[in-house]
Amino acid sequence: MRILVTGGAGFIGSHLVDRLMENEKNEVIVADNYFTGCKDNLRKWIGHPRFELIRHDVTEPLLVEVDQIYHLACPASPIFYKYNPVKTIKTNVIGTLNMLGLAKRVGARILLTSTSEVYGDPLVHPQPESYWGNVNPIGVRSCYDEGKRVAETLMFDYHRQHGIEIRIARIFNTYGPRMNIDDGRVVSNFIAQALRGEPLTVQKPGTQTRSFCYVSDMVDGLIRLMEGENTGPINIGNPGEFTMTELAETVKELINPGVEINMVENTPDDPRQRKPDITNTKALLGWEPKVKLRDGLPLMEEDFRQRLGVAKKK
C-alpha cells in the first residue's frame, strides 16, 4: 500500500508513521512544512527504502501516486494555530482542497483528522457525532474550529459529487511522547512545569473539563477507521473526563508532589466541557481506548525527562 501522511512529522503523525511502517507491505511518504513538526520525530525512518520525506506545504498542490492519504497537516496547539490564523484556515481549506484533488486524481482513499473543536463550546454533553455544535464563527479560535468544519464539508462534497472514498475522525485531546515540550497544550505544559519545578498554570475557571486519549490508542483508532468501511465522522477519544484542576493535582501527585498549582487567566472562547460519546466508535470500529490517564502520564513523563535532561529523583 502506498500511503501519504501529510503532517507526518508532527506528534500524532510520527506515531502513525511508526505503526504504518511496521507493515512491510506499506510504502510511506510524509509531506510536512515543519511549522510545528520536526524531522527528528522521523529520524529512524530517514533513508529506509520504503520511506520518503518531502518538505511541502499542503496549501500548494502535490502530485504523488498513492493509494491512501492520511491528512493530518494542521497546527494542533491553540498557541500555534492562533499565531497565524489566516494561514491556519488556508491550511484547513486550501490544504484539504488540494488533498481531495489529489485523492480524486489518483483514486486514493482519504482520511481527515478533524477535531472535537467542531462542537465548539458544546451545549450537548457528552458530544455525539450527530451534534451540530456551538461554534463562534468570528472568534480567535474560528480559524481552527470553522476551518476543520469546512474541511469536513469539503470531504463530504467530494464524496457525494465525485464518489471519493472519505474517512473523517473527530479527534479529542490526545497526549503522549513527542508532544512539543513548549507548545502550550495543557498536558505538555503541566508535565514540563512539574519537571522544571515551576508552578502548574491552571487557566481559569479550572472547572472546565477535557477527556484525554493516549497517542497509541489514537493511532489504533485512525488505522481502524481508514481500513474500515465507514465514512464517519466518528469520535475518537477517551471518555475519561477531568477538570483542569483535577489534571493538575494528578500531575503533581505522580510527578512532583512539591510543585505549586497557580490559577492564571484563560483565553477567549475556551470550551467549558468536552467528552466524546464513543457509542458509534465501539459499534462501527470495534475500538475503545485502553490506556488510562494515570498510566499514560508516566510514559509521557519519561519522554520529557529524557528530552529535558531531568533525572528521576531516587
Ligand SMILES: NC(=O)c1ccc[n+]([C@@H]2O[C@H](COP(=O)([O-])OP(=O)(O)OC[C@H]3O[C@@H](n4cnc5c(N)ncnc54)[C@H](O)[C@@H]3O)[C@@H](O)[C@H]2O)c1
Ligand atoms: N493532538 C490533539 O489533541 C488533536 C486533537 C484534535 C485534532 N487533532 C488534529 O490531528 C492532526 C495532528 O495533530 P498533532 O497533535 O500531531 O499536531 P502537530 O502540530 O504536532 O502536527 C501537525 C503537523 O502538520 C504540519 N503542518 C502544519 N501546517 C502544515 C502545512 N500547511 N503544510 C504541511 N504540513 C503542515 C506540522 O509541521 C506538523 O508536523 C491535526 O490535523 C490536528 O488538528 C489533534
Ligand SMILES: O=C(O)[C@H]1O[C@H](OP(=O)(O)OP(=O)(O)OC[C@H]2O[C@@H](n3ccc(=O)[nH]c3=O)[C@H](O)[C@@H]2O)[C@H](O)[C@@H](O)[C@@H]1O
Ligand atoms: O481535542 C481537541 O479537539 C482539541 O484539543 C486541544 O485544544 P484545547 O482543548 O484547547 O487544548 P489545550 O490548549 O491543551 O487546553 C485544554 C484546557 O486546558 C487549559 N489549560 C491549558 C494550558 C495550561 O497551561 N493550563 C490550562 O489550564 C485550557 O484553558 C483548556 O481549558 C488541541 O490543542 C486542539 O488541537 C484539539 O483540536
